[in-house]
Amino acid sequence: MQLMPRSKSQLAGVLLLFAASALAQSPGKKSPSVTLAPIDPVSVTRGKGAEVSLHFRVAAGFHINSNTPKSEFLIPTALKMDAPTDVALTKTSYPAGKDMTFPFAPDEPLNVYTGDFTISMMVRPLHTVQPGKYAVHGDLKYQACDNAACYPPKHLPVEFEVKVLKNATPAGRNPAQSPHAHR
Amino acid sequence: MKRNPAALFFVAAVVAAMLFVGFHSARRAGSGNSDSLDVTGKPAPDFTLDSLDGKKIQLSSYKGQAVLLNFWATWCGPCKIEMPWFVDLQKEYGPQGLQIVGVAMDDASKDEIAKFVKEMGVNYTILLGKEAVGQEYGGVNVLPTTFFIDRDGKIVAREFGLQSRSLFVDNIKKSLSQGRAVQAQK
Structure with a gap:
């Protein structure tokens, strides 16, 4: 008899899972989504820079405009971040979109992101910033469509942590091994 | 571990029901469906909105006419496909009492919308x-x-x-042929 409550909770879990599954499989009920993979905290020495890569995924069956769509009327995918004071975010780099045609515009390719795409940026704490952890917040604005319809623009929250380290020059480092040495 | 046959049967039945519902809602959904409330068969909610030329337009002012009410946006690719159809359909069915009304659900400025509408050669409201x-x-x-x-x-x-142009034509004919105003004319 002690199994019963456990069985009920398992049963409820199964029911919830299948309810979610049934909703997700219905095209009419499935809303377009872009998700962001978890971001590891970024450790960076003050005065130096570190690259942060944000990995996004567009749900199957949908596409979103690239950062540089072909028409002025289309809404570009854009990342907007608010950096803490003295921690600069620079060089936001968007991937090139793919030129794709869709049933609603067979002669007019659109420049879009589908599936996985990555946006990167440089985090550069100033020399004067106090070592410690800093939260960076922002959002990704995107506007999705499928093969026959479009959905209003959405904002996906983006958040990661920057750990600012004190030491500017780690002891014993060979400058020849620097990734910048050959640039 | 002892399994409860009744619970297993219940789970199987619920799963089958969900699959059935999911399959049928997917079929009914067609393309680009929405989870919005179905207002078909009900009176069209009245509203007053600004037109591109600055006039206040009230939907109920079109009573006696059939109205094709199209929600669209400048950033909507599929919407662009329909607009030339609507231009033609306004010409063809306007004399029979059709008024096409496009409602721009856009964050773009009025000027940008006007520019887009001009580029598309829109002849309806x-x-x-x-x-x-x-x-x-x-x-x-x-x-x-x-x-x-x-x-x-x-x-x-x-x-x-x-949707297909022919489906729009069918629905326009339906909207033109229904209503007490039509019965009174006969």
């Missing part, structure tokens, strides 16, 4: 939409969304996403 109006129509979460309103102001059909 364009209004500047508001979220609240979309909510009155059950929530316009998908663009394009089109409602067909008969001469009495009743919604006779709605379509989500890009």
Whole structure:
């Protein structure tokens, strides 16, 4: 008899899972989504820079405009971040979109992101910033469509942590091994 | 571990029911469907919106005419496909009492919308939409969304996403042929 409550909770879990599954499989009920993979905290020495890569995924069956769509009327995918004071975010780099045609515009390719795409940026704490952890917040604005319809623009929250380290020059480092040495 | 046959049967039945419901809702959904409230068969909610030329347009002022009410946006690719159809359909069915009304659900400025409309050669009424109006129509979460309103102001059909031109023609004929105003003319 002690199994019963456990069985009920398992049963409820199964029911919830299948309810979610049934909703997700219905095209009419499935809303377009872009998700962001978890971001590891970024450790960076003050005065130096570190690259942060944000990995996004567009749900199957949908596409979103690239950062540089072909028409002025289309809404570009854009990342907007608010950096803490003295921690600069620079060089936001968007991937090139793919030129794709869709049933609603067979002669007019659109420049879009589908599936996985990555946006990167440089985090550069100033020399004067106090070592410690800093939260960076922002959002990704995107506007999705499928093969026959479009959905209003959405904002996906983006958040990661920057750990600012004190030491500017780690002891014993060979400058020849620097990734910048050959640039 | 002892399994409860009744619980297993219950789970199997629920799963089968969900698959059935999911399959049928998917079929019914067609393309680009929405989870919005179905307002078909009900009176079209009245509203007043600004037109591109600055006039206040009230939907109920079209009573006696059939109305094709199309929610669209400048950033909506499928909407662009429909617009030339609507231009032709306004010419063809306007003399019979059809008025096409496009409601721009856009964050773009009035000037940008006007520029887009001019580029598309639109010959029908364009209004500047508001979220609240979309909510009155059950929530316009998908663009394009089109409602067909008969001469009495009743919604006779709605379509989500890009549909065939022939389906629009069928729905226009339906909206033109229904309503007390039509019966009175006969």
